[in-house]
Amino acid sequence: MFQSxxxxxxxxxxxxxxxxxFLPLIAARNSRFAMYHCNQGLVLLLTFMxxxxxxxxxxxxxxxxxxxxxxxxxxxxxxxxxxxxGGIMRPLPIIGNINLLQ
Numbered sequence: 041m042f043q044s045x046x047x048x049x050x051x052x053x054x055x056x057x058x059x060x061x062f063l064p065l066i067a068a069r070n071s072r073f074a075m076y077h078c079n080q081g082l083v084l085l086l087t088f089m090x091x092x093x094x095x096x097x098x099x100x101x102x103x104x105x106x107x108x109x110x111x112x113x114x115x116x117x118x119x120x121x122x123x124x125x126g127g128i129m130r131p132l133p134i135i136g137n138i139n140l141l142q
Contacts, residue, residue, distance in 0.1 A: 050074035054124035057081035058117045065141075077124045079141040080132055084120065087135050088113045 053068040054077035061081035068074035091109040095102040116132050123130050131137050 051124060051127065054078075055121050057124065058084060058120045061085055073127075073129060075141060076129050077120065079139060080120050080136060082140055083135050083138045084113065084116055084132065086140075087116075 050064070050068045050071035050073045053064040053071070053074045056063050057074065057077040058081045061078055061084075064071065064074035064078035088110070091113065092106065095106040095109055116135070120132055
């Protein structure tokens, strides 16, 4: 568990990074903890968009798999929010090792 003054200040921004990924970019740019969860939120958003575009284009099978993919994205979002609320910098399953922000 990563607890410091940085984490306590940035925890709320890290939690909301999974809903609005750019919030830590604006409010907590110098926080390593908030930026880590900002990156995770951005990767999750891009994964959501890619899944919806690809599965939405595939007739029948894609349309059947789309709700399952969206349910998986929501699950990952809650896992990330729980990690942020607990002060943990743990990567999300499957997509968490992708770094887009420095």
